Amino acid sequence: MSQIRVVVAGYGNVGRGVIAALKNNPDMILAGIVSRNPDRVKKTVSGIPVMQIADADQWIAELRPDVAILCGGSKDDLPVQGPALCAKVCTVDSFDNHSRIPEYFKTMDSAANAAGKVAVISTGWDPGIFSLERTLGNAFLPGSRAYGFYGLGESGGLSMGHSDALRTIPGVKDARQYTHAVTGSIEKVRRGENPDFTAGDMHTRECFVVLEDGADPEKVAETIRTMPGYFAPYKTEINFVSQEYLNEKCAGFPHDGLVVAAGVTGSGNPARVEYRCQWGSNPEATANVMVAHARAAVRLAREGRSGAFTILDIPASYFSTASKEELLAKFM
Amino acid sequence: MSQIRVVVAGYGNVGRGVIAALKNNPDMILAGIVSRNPDRVKKTVSGIPVMQIADADQWIAELRPDVAILCGGSKDDLPVQGPALCAKVCTVDSFDNHSRIPEYFKTMDSAANAAGKVAVISTGWDPGIFSLERTLGNAFLPGSRAYGFYGLGESGGLSMGHSDALRTIPGVKDARQYTHAVTGSIEKVRRGENPDFTAGDMHTRECFVVLEDGADPEKVAETIRTMPGYFAPYKTEINFVSQEYLNEKCAGFPHDGLVVAAGVTGSGNPARVEYRCQWGSNPEATANVMVAHARAAVRLAREGRSGAFTILDIPASYFSTASKEELLAKFM
Numbered sequence: 036m037s038q039i040r041v042v043v044a045g046y047g048n049v050g051r052g053v054i055a056a057l058k059n060n061p062d063m064i065l066a067g068i069v070s071r072n073p074d075r076v077k078k079t080v081s082g083i084p085v086m087q088i089a090d091a092d093q094w095i096a097e098l099r100p101d102v103a104i105l106c107g108g109s110k111d112d113l114p115v116q117g118p119a120l121c122a123k124v125c126t127v128d129s130f131d132n133h134s135r136i137p138e139y140f141k142t143m144d145s146a147a148n149a150a151g152k153v154a155v156i157s158t159g160w161d162p163g164i165f166s167l168e169r170t171l172g173n174a175f176l177p178g179s180r181a182y183g184f185y186g187l188g189e190s191g192g193l194s195m196g197h198s199d200a201l202r203t204i205p206g207v208k209d210a211r212q213y214t215h216a217v218t219g220s221i222e223k224v225r226r227g228e229n230p231d232f233t234a235g236d237m238h239t240r241e242c243f244v245v246l247e248d249g250a251d252p253e254k255v256a257e258t259i260r261t262m263p264g265y266f267a268p269y270k271t272e273i274n275f276v277s278q279e280y281l282n283e284k285c286a287g288f289p290h291d292g293l294v295v296a297a298g299v300t301g302s303g304n305p306a307r308v309e310y311r312c313q314w315g316s317n318p319e320a321t322a323n324v325m326v327a328h329a330r331a332a333v334r335l336a337r338e339g340r341s342g343a344f345t346i347l348d349i350p351a352s353y354f355s356t357a358s359k360e361e362l363l364a365k366f367m
Numbered sequence: 368m369s370q371i372r373v374v375v376a377g378y379g380n381v382g383r384g385v386i387a388a389l390k391n392n393p394d395m396i397l398a399g400i401v402s403r404n405p406d407r408v409k410k411t412v413s414g415i416p417v418m419q420i421a422d423a424d425q426w427i428a429e430l431r432p433d434v435a436i437l438c439g440g441s442k443d444d445l446p447v448q449g450p451a452l453c454a455k456v457c458t459v460d461s462f463d464n465h466s467r468i469p470e471y472f473k474t475m476d477s478a479a480n481a482a483g484k485v486a487v488i489s490t491g492w493d494p495g496i497f498s499l500e501r502t503l504g505n506a507f508l509p510g511s512r513a514y515g516f517y518g519l520g521e522s523g524g525l526s527m528g529h530s531d532a533l534r535t536i537p538g539v540k541d542a543r544q545y546t547h548a549v550t551g552s553i554e555k556v557r558r559g560e561n562p563d564f565t566a567g568d569m570h571t572r573e574c575f576v577v578l579e580d581g582a583d584p585e586k587v588a589e590t591i592r593t594m595p596g597y598f599a600p601y602k603t604e605i606n607f608v609s610q611e612y613l614n615e616k617c618a619g620f621p622h623d624g625l626v627v628a629a630g631v632t633g634s635g636n637p638a639r640v641e642y643r644c645q646w647g648s649n650p651e652a653t654a655n656v657m658v659a660h661a662r663a664a665v666r667l668a669r670e671g672r673s674g675a676f677t678i679l680d681i682p683a684s685y686f687s688t689a690s691k692e693e694l695l696a697k698f699m
Contacts, residue, residue: 055633059509128626137695157699164507164640166699167683173698174659174686175496177391268571287636300655301387304647306495306621311643315636323632347684347694351499354506355679362679363469366505367489 040066041326042098042124044088044116045106046076048288049129053104060326062356067098085261088116089156091123100124101336102199102329106322114139118146121154121343125336125337127161129321132346136162136345139229144343154343158328159321160312161185162295165294166309167346168310172296176306179298182224184237185290191241192290193317203240204258206250211285213241227297227305232320239270245278266277310328327354370527370664372398373658374456376420376448377438378408380620381461384654385436392658394688399430420448421456423566432456433668434661438654446471450478453486453675457668461491461653468494468677476675480530485668486675487660491519491653492644497626498677500642504628508638511630514556516548516569517622523547523573524622525649532597533574538582541610543617545573559629559637568643571602575617580695622649659686 041063043053050068052294056066067084070076076085086094094100100200100333103120105128107113113130120126121143130139136157147154157163165183172181191213201210220237223230242259246252258271259266276284291313315321328346331353335344352362375385381399389397399416402408408417413510426432435452436462439445445462452458453475462471468489473555479486489495494684497515504513518524523545533542552569555562562568578584588605591598608616623645632638644650660678663685667676684694 052633056509057631064603089388133699136699140516140695162699163505164627167503168642170683170687170689170694170698171496171499173689174662174683175656176656177388198676244627300646300648300651301384301643302651305645306647307643308653309641309643310500311639311641313639314632314636315638316632316634318378319632322637323509323638324507330506345695345699347687347698348682349500350682351506352679356509357502357505361470362502362503363472363677365617366502366679367465367468367494367677 038062038064039186039330040064040101041329042067042069042100042101042103044069044095044103044120045112046080047106048318049322049325050106052129052316052319053326055108055319056323056326060330062330063326066100069094069103084236086157086243089152091120094323095124101333102127102223104128104325105327112141117154117156118142119331123151123152125153125332127158127325127332129163129351130157130179131159131162131324133162135279140252140343140345146150148342151280151341153341155328155332156343158346159324160314161292163321163324163346164310164312165292166280168294169296170347172294173310176296176300176308177296179227179296179306180229181294181296182232182237184221184293184295185240186214187216187221187293187311188289188291188313190289192292193288194290195284195288195317197240197265200262201244201259205246205256206255207244208247209245209281211281213243215239215241221293221295224295225297226308227299227307234268235270239272242271244273245281248274255279255322287315288317288319290314290320304355330356368632370396372392372396372431373661374399374401374426374432374435374450376401377398377437377444378402378412379438380650381657382438382655384439385653385658387651390656392662392688394662395658398432399426401426401435403464404545423452427456429458429498433665434459436460436657436661437498438657439470446474449486449488449511449524453479454482455484457485457659457664459487459490461495461657462489463491463492463494472675472677478548480674483673485664485673486679487664488677489673490660490678491656492646494622495653495656495678496644498643498659500626501628502679504626504640508628508630508632511559511628512561512636513626513628514564514569516553516625516627518546518570519548519625519643520621520623520645522621523626525617526622527620527649529572532594533576533591536587536594537583538579538587539576539585540579541577542646543613547571548574550564553627555581556627556641559628559631559639566600568610570602572598573604573606573607575606575613577613578607619647620649620651622646622652659681662686662688
């Protein structure tokens with residue numbers, strides 16, 4: 036089988052992560068990068084074609100991708116790029132607005148089906164691996180509930196969404212938000228209590244905020260603590276720091292999480308399954324998972340399949356470079 | 368969709384676990400039990416048809432199963448029952464002789480394909496869930512190796528195979544073997560060292576042995592410590608105990624395990640994934656996983672698929688009772 040030709044659409048943290056990940060996947064090759072701003076990308080990239088994302092017919096003709104990995108954001112980029120591109124080329128994306136996934140699936144399924152293309156949506160580690168583990172936990176331990184916790188390590192997990200939310204507040208110059216899991220709540224789940232939690236029972240939020248000159252810290256803090264959805268439901272710690280502190284102590288994108296389901300089997304014996312992941316770089320983690328899904332997308336397309344798929348619709352063997360024989364001999 | 372009719376083939380610990388598990392899966396119904404010794408089964412079961420496993424044509428005609436869950440052992444039962452039965456009805460089994468899985472797959476694939484039936488082989492938690500997690504770990508973290516550890520809890524994990532091996536030794540009246548993971552080796556893997564281990568580096572073995580009257584403990588101990596494959600490669604602790612001690616302190620079938628893979632993503636950031644399971648009853652755990660695979664087997668058959676499948680060949684959604692819409696809305 037010839038190498039899978041991959042176009043990376045979007046050159047942010049995830050896009051750069053995909054480009055790095057492709058080097059560890061010898062069955063794939065980076066065919067090119069497409070961006071809204073090719074000139075900016077060309078400043079840091081050499082030896083790789085960089086084209087305008089809007090000129091889809093042109094870059095598809097020139098770069099001949101088997102699959103495009105869409106690395107844009109879920110709020111503004113993917114709702115537009117996803118349906119437009121999956122009508123022309125197989126795609127993989129990490130659309131992560133959980134409540135809108137059903138609607139996004141439907142849109143992508145229609146567009147991809149009409150074009151005979153495969154669109155793998157909403158992958159990464161959550162949604163993605165965690166979706167898979169929630170589904171398996173529930174299927175293998177009926178009656179249990181699968182819970183997701185984030186930020187179990189000492190420093191917590193950096194939430195890009197919550198950091199962005201902080202930066203929209205007037206008076207905030209820069210900010211980072213770390214999510215922390217509530218250890219006692221994890222233990223309740225592990226004991227098989229299958230508790231009813233509010234969001235605030237499971238996580239706390241720790242903010243590092245750099246103020247604009249002259250901003251009122253009390254007012255900013257009040258705005259943070261009362262922000263609906265993002266902070267209001269949580270115990271929130273706010274630290275005002277200098278830009279230097281933020282740059283030095285809050286660099287990088289660490290994140291981690293846990294899916295846990297506990298219940299009983301047949302005659303009342305305790306049973307517990309847990310999936311835990313820890314990432315030095317959250318966007319690189321997402322990128323690695325997307326690359327494996329790009330392999331799956333191409334295989335599905337080569338089998339004549341089309342439409343939208345999630346990780347729940349794809350056999351694990353499709354993510355692997357190992358042959359059927361190797362999987363049976365070495366992985367089973 | 369009408370309820371899935373399940374026949375349980377074999378009434379040992381796993382078979383009883385399947386019967387208990389079916390009660391937690393309302394989309395399935397126990398159509399009957401088939402056994403080599405129906406009279407023995409009838410002594411403890413009432414209100415459920417019990418038939419002779421050898422009379423396959425008869426019980427298939429009378430019980431009309433959509434799927435038979437084969438609960439026999441991998442050494443003597445499944446190599447014979449598997450190919451014979453999957454030529455007549457869809458099957459699920461837990462064939463767990465890892466080194467012979469490729470050969471068993473081939474045999475089952477031929478027999479099932481020729482009959483237009485689906486045979487899901489080698490499922491449970493290992494092989495089974497662990498096979499899946501090894502494959503995903505390797506696919507999502509290329510270059511890492513996925514390691515399996517067993518018996519992480521204080522009491523370790525009860526190994527039926529090693530307990531059986533002890534009981535074959537002349538002078539041994541009864542015995543249980545608990546496997547213990549070597550904690551320091553887990554930590555090496557977690558640190559991303561991807562070490563080369565011998566079997567003895569990863570696990571130790573703890574034996575509780577009841578001697579026959581007049582047996583020589585030194586001789587029995589020497590036989591245990593030098594038993595190839597089972598004990599020779601491991602640090603092995605041997606405790607001679609009374610039958611009463613064994614009955615009281617070594618009851619039940621607890622087991623647990625860990626799959627762990629650690630490596631780096633793109634620019635050298637640490638990355639680690641772990642799957643951990645803990646079971647009060649090992650055979651009930653296997654049974655629960657098999658029941659979810661029975662659902663998948665029937666779905667594959669209803670789609671017109673045939674042949675042998677492992678957990679690596681089946682999308683996660685096939686294991687779940689949730690609809691496509693529910694999966695997208697609640698599990699993604």
